[in-house]
Amino acid sequence: MCALRVHVSHYTIGIAIKCFCHLYRTNDAFALLVFCFRRSIVPDVFIFSALLDGLILEDRILEAEIFFKKLIKRQKLCEPNVVMYSTMIKGLCKIGNNVIAIQLLRLMDERSCRPNSLQRQNDDAFKLFKQMVFQKRISPDVITYSSLIDGLCGLARWEEASKMLQEMLDVGISPNVQTFTILVDAFCKEGKVQEAEQVIGIMIKNGIVSNIVTYNTLIDGYCLRGEMSKAKTIFDSMVFRGLVPNVVS
Structure with missing residues (x-):
């Protein structure tokens, strides 16, 4: 597309990034993020969500946590939505880091980030609550x-x-x-x-x-x-x- 001088939008980049992440090629997906910034293409929440999901899929939980924290601190870049919070919480629970997961649940509430699937979100919250009390003794x-x-x-x-x-x-x-x-x-x-x-x-x-x-x-x-x-x-x-x-x- 670039060689043919066809305009590349954030929507096109988002699809490519999501494909790379699903193929467990998250590093290539991040290379496309760099391409976005170089071309003055403003990445949206869809792009950042796909990148976060890619890191979780590859079990790169620590990197995902660092990436997520950067997004929270730099709200002008991207305000994490309920999908991103849920993805990060799922990753933290995957490695047994329930303390940080609970903190994210609280942060969601503080930022009025309401789940788009209330039933599923609450079921996940109760599972986390049970792990917190009975397994981790928190x-x-x-x-x-x-x-x-x-x-x-x-x-x-x-x-x-x-x-x-x-x-x-x-x-x-x-x-x-x-x-x-x-x-x-x-x-x-x-x-x-x-x-x-x-x-x-x-x-x-x-x-x-x-x-x-x-x-x-x-x-x-x-x-x-x-x-x-x-x-x-x-x-x-x-x-x-x-x-x-x-x-x-």
């Missing part, structure tokens, strides 16, 4: 549990979410306001406002102060059901507890 914390509860709520797996909350309490990990707000929000979106109120009751019982977000979520839940008097009662309760209503309230 103690999960409130962030780990909250992330899993959020995933279960997103799949409407209420019973499992409740069990996960109880498990937190049983092992001595206190849910924080974010954990409870996840549950309140999920219940309200499903029209289960009474269950949401029960969650707030548990918060109060455990000495955890609900924030404005928690109350706004519950108020919104009642408004969606058309129960305005109930919404007003929650609003008054919020004010009584010293919380200042905001524009959302």
